[in-house]
Structure formats: C-alpha cells, structure tokens
Amino acid sequence: MPISPARAAARLAVAPMMDWTDRHCRRFHREISRGALLYTEMVTAPALIHGDRARLLDYDPAEHPVALQLGGSDPAELREATRIAAGWGHDEINLNCGCPSDRVQAGTFGAVLMKTPALVADCVAAMAEVAGVEVTVKCRIGVDEQTPSEALPAFLETVAAAGVSRFIIHARKAWLQGLSPRENREVPPLDYPLVLAMKRAYPHLHISLNGGVACLAEAEALLAQGLDGVMVGRAAYHEPWNILGAADARLFGLPGPRDAFAVAEAMRPYIAAHLASGGRLHQISRHMLGLFHGRPGARCWRRALSEGASAEGAGMALYDAALAEVARA
Known part of the structure; x- marks a missing residue:
C-alpha cells in the first residue's frame, strides 16, 4: 500500500496552533516548504456540526498536504464532524488529546482525554468509519498525577487497538490545574527519552515528537534517533524561514525556495x-x-x-x- 501524502510529509510538521495556523498562515508556510505537513487550528466537533462549515474548513488547494485537527470527546459528535469534514478533502484528520486550556477542559476534551484512553478509542473508531483518510492522535505523555512511563504506553496500546497507527506525542506532562496553557508549554520538563522509548517499544507505530524543538538541526537529530517525525510549533511560526527554508532539501529531497x-x-x-x-x-x-x-x-x-x-x-x-x-x- 502506498504511503499517504500526510504520512510521508509528517517527517516534519507544523503544529496546530490556535489563532495562528489559519489558512493564510498555512499558505505562507507552504511557499517556504513543499514537503512539510501543515495542520489547521483545532476545530471543535460541535462548532463544525452547528457552525459555518466553509469558514472552519475551507483552505487553498496549494496547502496540501494539510491535516484537520478536531476537538471533542463524544464519539457520535466526532463521527458526524468527521463525516462533514470528509467532503473537504483534508489529507488527515487528527484528534486533539493534548490541549490543556480551561475552555478545552470544560468541554471534557484535549489533554484531559489522557485519563480515559478507552473513550479515545471509541472516538477514533467512530471517526475512522467515515473519515476516508487516516485518523491520528496528538497527545501528551501524561497529565496531573499520572506517571508518564505507565500512562503513555497504556494510552498508546488502547488507542492503537482501535485502529490508530500514527501518534504525535507532546513530550511534556500537562498539569490541568495550577498552570496556564502557556506554562504548560514551558514548565513541565520535556522527556524526549520516553518518546524515543515508545518508538522502540512499538516499532509498528508511526511516532512523531512535539515540544521544545527550536531548529531544523534538532529535528534532524531526533529523526536520526529513530523517530518517524518531528512537529515544530512556535519556532516554526516565529522563525519560519529558519525552520522550514532548508527542510525540503534536507528532509524531503525536494528543491526549496532560493531565499x-x-x-x-x-x-x-x-x-x-x-x-x-x-x-x-x-x-x-x-x-x-x-x-x-x-x-x-x-x-x-x-x-x-x-x-x-x-x-x-x-x-x-x-x-x-x-x-x-x-x-x-
């Protein structure tokens, strides 16, 4: 079976970031790198079902490969949102299990889903029935008092059994009480060795690492250690040329822009x-x-x-x- 465009591009991805990775941002990033995988901002399942679908889902065809990230925790809602989105032709549909914001917690989705892997399995199974493309999961290494070395493999095993074979792991624990979303991007320590250990333990899974990657050389070093992909967030936004400018030549074997x-x-x-x-x-x-x-x-x-x-x-x-x-x- 040929590798999907999104899976091939996942070698380097630009993270979904609220208020940042809108269609204009993605179109700009695509001018810098033809190879990297781009993600939409998170769209909640209820918003997609009841809101302005064109505003939430439209994109420029030049953005391909582009992945849609959904947020939610109700399997039926996520199935319906995925069914609607399938008509727009994104290359991947991703479920957010990593965002720690209060608004997301109030909706019982995002990082809080790390506590209920069986529910996540039900959600992705429902999504996969109608997606038409690969369904993936972006998660944390754990939340609150969880022990990441125990919680993460249990989460991966349960969700993988429902059919997901590609995970993007933010290599920090999320503290759902006491830390702001910004602090959750900076305060909990990064644990790259744990993510690398997950790739060794589950070689059949496609695993990308997210969190703290500040330059293309760091991404290359992580890929050299056996990871399938690296996702870069704020650095790709604030220093787009420095992160993406040489990515096509160095990671994808493609000609990139001159400067x-x-x-x-x-x-x-x-x-x-x-x-x-x-x-x-x-x-x-x-x-x-x-x-x-x-x-x-x-x-x-x-x-x-x-x-x-x-x-x-x-x-x-x-x-x-x-x-x-x-x-x-």
Missing part, C-alpha cells in the same frame, strides 16, 4: 487576490513578521508590517515598501 525574498515575492499574487476580494493586508502579513528573523532588515520589516498593515487601505504598496527596506538593509 526568504523569493518567498515574499511568491506571496504577492496571493496577497493581491485577498485584497481584491475585500480582505485586509494584516490578515496575512501578521503571520509573515518572522520571515527575515535574524537577518539584516528584519526589524524594519516587522515594524512596517505590524504598524501599518492593519490601517484602512493598507495594500501592496506598503508590502513592497517593507520588502524594499529589507533589501536596502
């Missing part, structure tokens, strides 16, 4: 079309502030776009002026 200027130029038609349809420059440019991170002119680029792009009438002239400042630097 960050080429990416900025390649985005011009997309931005122009968005503006022509009534969109605002800021809706796209806010995701591009880190394109020249660490390079001469980066501050001018950020300042020009962050200060001017949200103004009424801001358009290609402002964008080109910002790019010209970087070129002069």
Whole structure:
C-alpha cells in the first residue's frame, strides 16, 4: 500500500496552533516548504456540526498536504464532524488529546482525554468509519498525577487497538490545574527519552515528537534517533524561514525556495487576490513578521508590517515598501 501524502510529509510538521495556523498562515508556510505537513487550528466537533462549515474548513488547494485537527470527546459528535469534514478533502484528520486550556477542559476534551484512553478509542473508531483518510492522535505523555512511563504506553496500546497507527506525542506532562496553557508549554520538563522509548517499544507505530524543538538541526537529530517525525510549533511560526527554508532539501529531497525574498515575492499574487476580494493586508502579513528573523532588515520589516498593515487601505504598496527596506538593509 502506498504511503499517504500526510504520512510521508509528517517527517516534519507544523503544529496546530490556535489563532495562528489559519489558512493564510498555512499558505505562507507552504511557499517556504513543499514537503512539510501543515495542520489547521483545532476545530471543535460541535462548532463544525452547528457552525459555518466553509469558514472552519475551507483552505487553498496549494496547502496540501494539510491535516484537520478536531476537538471533542463524544464519539457520535466526532463521527458526524468527521463525516462533514470528509467532503473537504483534508489529507488527515487528527484528534486533539493534548490541549490543556480551561475552555478545552470544560468541554471534557484535549489533554484531559489522557485519563480515559478507552473513550479515545471509541472516538477514533467512530471517526475512522467515515473519515476516508487516516485518523491520528496528538497527545501528551501524561497529565496531573499520572506517571508518564505507565500512562503513555497504556494510552498508546488502547488507542492503537482501535485502529490508530500514527501518534504525535507532546513530550511534556500537562498539569490541568495550577498552570496556564502557556506554562504548560514551558514548565513541565520535556522527556524526549520516553518518546524515543515508545518508538522502540512499538516499532509498528508511526511516532512523531512535539515540544521544545527550536531548529531544523534538532529535528534532524531526533529523526536520526529513530523517530518517524518531528512537529515544530512556535519556532516554526516565529522563525519560519529558519525552520522550514532548508527542510525540503534536507528532509524531503525536494528543491526549496532560493531565499526568504523569493518567498515574499511568491506571496504577492496571493496577497493581491485577498485584497481584491475585500480582505485586509494584516490578515496575512501578521503571520509573515518572522520571515527575515535574524537577518539584516528584519526589524524594519516587522515594524512596517505590524504598524501599518492593519490601517484602512493598507495594500501592496506598503508590502513592497517593507520588502524594499529589507533589501536596502
């Protein structure tokens, strides 16, 4: 059986991040890397069933391979949400079992599902019946007072028995009480050895590691230790060229863009079309502030776009002026 586009691309993935990885962000990241797997923001099953489906699910075909992340804990709701989403043609549907936010906990999904692996198994089995593509799970190594070396393998075994063979493991425990979502990304210690041990213990599972990866070299080092994939979050957002710019050549054997200027130029038609349809420059440019991170002119680029792009009438002239400042630097 041929490897699916999403599974092949999972060698390097950009994490789903609320308020960040919207369709404009993903389109921008795709201009930097043709090979990496991109994820949507999390969409809750009830929102998809009862809300504006086009707004929640639409994407540019150029984003492929792109994965949809769903949130929920009711098997019937998740089945219906997956059935609806199946018509949009995402390359993968992922169940969120890792988000620690209060809102997510109130809905009894996200990281709290680490406590109920049997329920997760019921959810993914229901999703797989109608998905038409691979159903995957993003999880933590454990939550609260759980012992990760016990909780994680039990979770993997139970959910894998329901048909899931690909997991993205955030290598930190989540504390559901007492730590904010931001602190849950930074305070609990990373445990890469445990995730690596899971790959050795379950070689038939496709396991990606998430959490704390700050550069492409770190991702390469983890892959060299036997992991199937690495997912990068905030670093890929804040330093997109530094993370994704060389990924195609180094990880996928594909030709990549010449430099960050080429990416900025390649985005011009997309931005122009968005503006022509009534969109605002800021809706796209806010995701591009880190394109020249660490390079001469980066501050001018950020300042020009962050200060001017949200103004009424801001358009290609402002964008080109910002790019010209970087070129002069």
